[in-house]
Amino acid sequence: MLDAEDKAALHTPDGVVADSLPFRDEEGYVNPEFVSAVSDAIDALDTERLRLLVDDFHESDLGDLLEALDPEHRPRLIELLGSAFDFTALTEVDEAVREEILEGLETATLAEGVRELDSDDAVTILESLDEEDKAEVLDHLPAVERVALQRSLDYPEGSAGRRMQSELIAVPPFWTVGQTIDYMRDTADLPETFYEIFVIDPAGHLLGAVPLDRLLRSKRPITIQDIMNDDPDRVAATQDQEEVARLFERYNLVSAAVVDEANRLVGVMMVDDIVDVLEEEADADIKQLGGVKSDEELSDTVFYIQRSRFPWLFINMCTALIAANVIQLFEGSLERMVALAVLMPIVASMGGNAGTQTMTVAVRALATRELGRSNAWRIIRREAMVGLLNGMAFALIMGTIAGLWFQSIELGIVIGMALVTVLIFAALGGIFVPLSLNKLGVDPAVSSGPFVTSITDIVGFFAFLGIATAWFHL
Amino acid sequence: MLDAEDKAALHTPDGVVADSLPFRDEEGYVNPEFVSAVSDAIDALDTERLRLLVDDFHESDLGDLLEALDPEHRPRLIELLGSAFDFTALTEVDEAVREEILEGLETATLAEGVRELDSDDAVTILESLDEEDKAEVLDHLPAVERVALQRSLDYPEGSAGRRMQSELIAVPPFWTVGQTIDYMRDTADLPETFYEIFVIDPAGHLLGAVPLDRLLRSKRPITIQDIMNDDPDRVAATQDQEEVARLFERYNLVSAAVVDEANRLVGVMMVDDIVDVLEEEADADIKQLGGVKSDEELSDTVFYIQRSRFPWLFINMCTALIAANVIQLFEGSLERMVALAVLMPIVASMGGNAGTQTMTVAVRALATRELGRSNAWRIIRREAMVGLLNGMAFALIMGTIAGLWFQSIELGIVIGMALVTVLIFAALGGIFVPLSLNKLGVDPAVSSGPFVTSITDIVGFFAFLGIATAWFHL
Numbered sequence: 001m002l003d004a005e006d007k008a009a010l011h012t013p014d015g016v017v018a019d020s021l022p023f024r025d026e027e028g029y030v031n032p033e034f035v036s037a038v039s040d041a042i043d044a045l046d047t048e049r050l051r052l053l054v055d056d057f058h059e060s061d062l063g064d065l066l067e068a069l070d071p072e073h074r075p076r077l078i079e080l081l082g083s084a085f086d087f088t089a090l091t092e093v094d095e096a097v098r099e100e101i102l103e104g105l106e107t108a109t110l111a112e113g114v115r116e117l118d119s120d121d122a123v124t125i126l127e128s129l130d131e132e133d134k135a136e137v138l139d140h141l142p143a144v145e146r147v148a149l150q151r152s153l154d155y156p157e158g159s160a161g162r163r164m165q166s167e168l169i170a171v172p173p174f175w176t177v178g179q180t181i182d183y184m185r186d187t188a189d190l191p192e193t194f195y196e197i198f199v200i201d202p203a204g205h206l207l208g209a210v211p212l213d214r215l216l217r218s219k220r221p222i223t224i225q226d227i228m229n230d231d232p233d234r235v236a237a238t239q240d241q242e243e244v245a246r247l248f249e250r251y252n253l254v255s256a257a258v259v260d261e262a263n264r265l266v267g268v269m270m271v272d273d274i275v276d277v278l279e280e281e282a283d284a285d286i287k288q289l290g291g292v293k294s295d296e297e298l299s300d301t302v303f304y305i306q307r308s309r310f311p312w313l314f315i316n317m318c319t320a321l322i323a324a325n326v327i328q329l330f331e332g333s334l335e336r337m338v339a340l341a342v343l344m345p346i347v348a349s350m351g352g353n354a355g356t357q358t359m360t361v362a363v364r365a366l367a368t369r370e371l372g373r374s375n376a377w378r379i380i381r382r383e384a385m386v387g388l389l390n391g392m393a394f395a396l397i398m399g400t401i402a403g404l405w406f407q408s409i410e411l412g413i414v415i416g417m418a419l420v421t422v423l424i425f426a427a428l429g430g431i432f433v434p435l436s437l438n439k440l441g442v443d444p445a446v447s448s449g450p451f452v453t454s455i456t457d458i459v460g461f462f463a464f465l466g467i468a469t470a471w472f473h474l
Numbered sequence: 475m476l477d478a479e480d481k482a483a484l485h486t487p488d489g490v491v492a493d494s495l496p497f498r499d500e501e502g503y504v505n506p507e508f509v510s511a512v513s514d515a516i517d518a519l520d521t522e523r524l525r526l527l528v529d530d531f532h533e534s535d536l537g538d539l540l541e542a543l544d545p546e547h548r549p550r551l552i553e554l555l556g557s558a559f560d561f562t563a564l565t566e567v568d569e570a571v572r573e574e575i576l577e578g579l580e581t582a583t584l585a586e587g588v589r590e591l592d593s594d595d596a597v598t599i600l601e602s603l604d605e606e607d608k609a610e611v612l613d614h615l616p617a618v619e620r621v622a623l624q625r626s627l628d629y630p631e632g633s634a635g636r637r638m639q640s641e642l643i644a645v646p647p648f649w650t651v652g653q654t655i656d657y658m659r660d661t662a663d664l665p666e667t668f669y670e671i672f673v674i675d676p677a678g679h680l681l682g683a684v685p686l687d688r689l690l691r692s693k694r695p696i697t698i699q700d701i702m703n704d705d706p707d708r709v710a711a712t713q714d715q716e717e718v719a720r721l722f723e724r725y726n727l728v729s730a731a732v733v734d735e736a737n738r739l740v741g742v743m744m745v746d747d748i749v750d751v752l753e754e755e756a757d758a759d760i761k762q763l764g765g766v767k768s769d770e771e772l773s774d775t776v777f778y779i780q781r782s783r784f785p786w787l788f789i790n791m792c793t794a795l796i797a798a799n800v801i802q803l804f805e806g807s808l809e810r811m812v813a814l815a816v817l818m819p820i821v822a823s824m825g826g827n828a829g830t831q832t833m834t835v836a837v838r839a840l841a842t843r844e845l846g847r848s849n850a851w852r853i854i855r856r857e858a859m860v861g862l863l864n865g866m867a868f869a870l871i872m873g874t875i876a877g878l879w880f881q882s883i884e885l886g887i888v889i890g891m892a893l894v895t896v897l898i899f900a901a902l903g904g905i906f907v908p909l910s911l912n913k914l915g916v917d918p919a920v921s922s923g924p925f926v927t928s929i930t931d932i933v934g935f936f937a938f939l940g941i942a943t944a945w946f947h948l
Contacts, residue, residue, distance in 0.1 A: 058725055212690060272726035282757075298849070316823060324819065379772065390784060457823075
């Protein structure tokens, strides 16, 4: 099993020996006892015990450990570990945590740590520094690395150019398989991991790519251009990383060449970075649908979160005020028949939930490109039909309940009619709102919610109170 | 660029020539004009034009094309394409679509198509067949493949054993790098793609793994055991695929050995399958939080969807009825002061939205293992503080609005007090409900919503109407 899992397997009930104290429990959650053991070792300045505890830790586990520690312990752990600390771990923590840790470190330590990193990881760390510190760290680096990092940093945030790895293997097309393999055997400074080698012309233009398994299967005298794929998977450095992630997902890629506008090879995009992008994207969609900003992290402070959640609640307050105005129109009816006040939230709430169901499906299908022009009308018709059918089902159920509750068949009929109306509007709102926002270039995950619930609230109150007022001549 | 992108780039305004008609538009959505061109060709039985249209199509694009076609055109496209149709495309479509297509195909055609597939893809297709057809297709296959597929199918649904690829390269530890490379050069029947070779003993136990790049970098006389990683990344065949996906994500893996309970190598898990698992998982979380069943697909029928969305709406109706009962307790107060009926939905709605914000963050953090015992209390305190602060902020804003609207400072104070109460309860409910469900082993993404909104509705109506009744002696 993997390192951390192994340690979990070695868990003994007393759990006092460092090596048998697991970092994660069986379900993968961080073990608080392990974290306090590390905190104790930090407080005791016990470097030896610390190294024993985090010995052979994967960067990802080290990152999770940093996040689990108290903020003041984090930079101290790094200082105490010294060269045993792998700076890659800093790319695995929340941005807020990373910024805080980086502020607590010496520039020299930082430059030394960044120097050891792959370019994509180094860029992630440099992005979190202010301009002054960034320039200072870059100054500490050898010229070749500095230029490569600077080029990545010049691409816009969230682009393939920012996420790419500059370390790659590129050979001319006339080399043989044997020459290529010998070159790789003799070169010490190869990228840490790679799945394909690229083929370029003298000006650096991308000509093709050879997957490693094909290289291994080919005989030594064969030339590279005979086995290369001459239309390799490639993305533009300026392309948005989410778009790139969709391509990786759709075409099952593990790596892709990154080229500039002149088709010159500038880097390589690796699937492990793409997995992170896909997770971030799903994370963002989930949070935005729940009314939370996509960049909210578990490590953010109370005040930051309060401020970031306020706008959504404010918008919701405004839509609720509009709905309240609709209710006020029927004040007279409510005074004459208080049962309406008791039942009206049910109608609005059913509408809100049905609208959210449709909206969720639509937003997700738009994000994954499953919903487009070619099937929009079919989906709209389908949702309207679902709304009608569930509207009729709940009209029957809720109508019966209300009729029995308030001893009035007529009230049952009124709430039933209102439910059919609101569930059809909920379905239409749930699909038209995301489709329209998407067409207008607005992210439907962020903004659909308030529109849909406004529609269902307003239609819900209006339909129920309006039908009741007309029916009972209130 | 990639195939489909290339075609998009070749798009000409008239778009009549088959080769220049793009399959996707610039944003990656399927182009309806392309789909109708294919439909026309199917109706005209024009095999030549069909082959020209889908020439060199990636399996994923072919799958999306199948989904975009009318159901009756789908099996006909496969028949017309004959051997030019890559059955892998069937693994890229929704399950409902796949089942429908498979029903329309001859068993012999099916067996022929399945035979060409990698084992993981073959399993996906076999899973969609009923027992009888499955047995018939298996009978058509050569013994070796049949046994491998049967073994995969014996593992539980959703396990690594089901998703794994049986095709892999395994060599003994005493082989040299040269022997291994020669073996790969001379063996025609290698897996389509691989990123590492495995090392096993004569009984098939996993001893280690060698990444391809390390193999390429090593000199021919070196033995495999000298360069192998003797604690390679491995997962149990019975392990849940979501757990496996978390490991891939956490440790940036591209492939991992799959072993049985005796540590015998039975297959390999590839990152492209893991990307699909992660997407499915995110999809499921998003849908479940929106009150939609995780297996709902865009291709499902109206009746299926209506039935599958009904239970969530029914549960919501029950919680709304409880809230209505709370309102009924205050019927007298509502009759005497109809402004309460106008304002009460605002309080409940603010509570519902604030509760959803906290719940969304908690559910997602539980899924990604970011929220656990080690930080639960910190997050609970933080959410309660955010609730208190936003409660006070909206108490001020909404209190002022209500005071001015109904010309009553006292009504403003009452709604303010209610808002502080409900926003604190919303925060606590939003975090305690998912934590408790998780502890009880219930998926918090599925069930948190109704509990949280019940809490916010009941607390909202009770606090507002209760405080008002006490304050105004209603």
